[in-house]
Amino acid sequence: MLSRTADSLYWMGRYTERAGNLARGMQVALRMAGLGESLGDTDNEWRSLLVATGAEPGFRAEHAEVTPEAVIRWLAIDAKNPSSIANCIEAARSNGRAVRTALTVDMWEALNDTWREMRLLAGTATDADRLPGFLDWVRARTLLFNGAAADTMLRDDGWRFVHLGVMLERADNTARLLDAKHTALDGPESEGAVAYAQWQALLRSVSALRSYQWVYHTRLQPKLVADLLILRPELPRSLLACHRKVDQVLDRIAESSGGRRGACHRLASEAHAGLREARIEDILAGGLHDFLTRMIDRNLDLGREIADFYLHA
Template identity: 40%
Template sequence: MLSRTADHLFWMSRYTERAENTARMLNVLYETSLLPQSASTSEAGWQGVLSISELVPAYTALHGEITQHGVLDFMVKDENNSSSIIACVKAARENARAVRGTLSTEVWETLNQTWLESTRLIREGAFDRDPGEFFEWVKFRSNLSRGVSLGTMLQDEASHFLGMGTFLERADNTARLMDVKFHAVERDFFGAASARDQEYDFYHWSAILRSVSGFEVYRKVYRDVIKPERVAELLMLREDMPRSLHHCVSEVMGSLRHVGTSPNDETLRHAGKLRADLRYGRIDEILANGLHAYLTQFLDRVSQLGAHISREFLIP
């Protein structure tokens, strides 16, 4: 496969996944904002969304004070923000158009229609009337795109580059989400908590789980009250959790094997080391050494893995 084609497929899937992840975070935060809370708590929540994507400086340069309305506009409708939903949908569509002949007709039509419909919904004010419904629509279109790709495309190199982009983006997002949200709780989450703290914690941890469709999964796996250390374990070390770090890195490694990477290749070696750390890691050891330090290192290693993939496969 031409490196140019692989590059378009890789970034098409990354932008589609990024649009969905942004919609997930904004939807949970929007629903949480409807609960009684102080102005400072609300502002911290919206600032957290910007922090996950490292967009606080870019936002403040344009809008100044962090407000719900400002963040929603910036993260949904601003085409100059490369991480906004509309910008990601457009970029996914443009990458798909560049490799139209490699995709099935259904995949192209799905991505093209998503772009046309998203611009129409924003132009006609559907997002402003009901942000929650718009976010659910974005999630549905992303899931539809993945399903159509799996159901209509030949499972060859093209499909593996699509999978590589999807799961690399998902791993990055899950790690960023955890890093920001776990530090939103100022008190030590292993310490004693008042009844009010416990009530706040329930909504805080359940919001994190719902943003990755993990609330029902948590109940099924642990059958217990929501505990932060178990939330961390579920989102990091459980390979059977579709949005966990372990699952995402395993999928990336599987795709690398299918595109002809030799066992001694540096890219595969880097992915294998990262997967081994997640496969044999223990959550108590990770928390004892510091969750923030671990996630920061993980993000660096995922970035390096992306750079290895780019150098080996995507750069002409």
């Protein structure tokens, strides 16, 4: 496969997943902001979401203060934010168009229809009465694209690069969400009703609240919330599940290209092995924030090595 084709497929997967993750995060922030009003702090959730999405530096460069309205617009539709939902949909469609013949009809229609509808919705997407419906729509369109890819794409290198992009983006999102809420899991703020609401919000952001109840059969506990989102292989958005897929997909790509391997394969294998052998007690004892910071840095390194080895050749 040509590196430019692999690059477009990989980034199409990443941008589509990123749009859905942003919508999930914004839905949770909207819920939590309501709780913040009763506590006299309406902006904390939006600051937290900016940090979790990695969008804070760009936002600060354009805005003097954090307000819900400014953050919502920045994350949803602002053209100056390259990772806004609107720009992610634009970039995913652009990458898909560049490799149109590598996509199935269902995948292309999911991408193109989303792009066309986004252009119609952008003008009113952040209105208070329309925002919840818009975020539901983004999540649904992301699920539609992922379903189209899973159900219709040949399991060849094209599929593998799309899946690789989705899984690496998902791993990065889970680590950032956890890090943004780490004080509610292992810090001085991990007790009381507010912390409990934070744990619920965190699980809702990755559609894992019911999964928690199914796995643990007990009330929410910070240690178990962290365990589910980091180490449980059954949860599709846990760090372990995502890095297992990244490791496996890179192995299959290497096998299909004559066995050639590079630093990205080593990093993926090390990340997977480290998570597979980890214990939540050890992670918490060593500091959840430090652990997650290392994971975020490792994801960045892995993304760079994948690009150098496969996408920029």
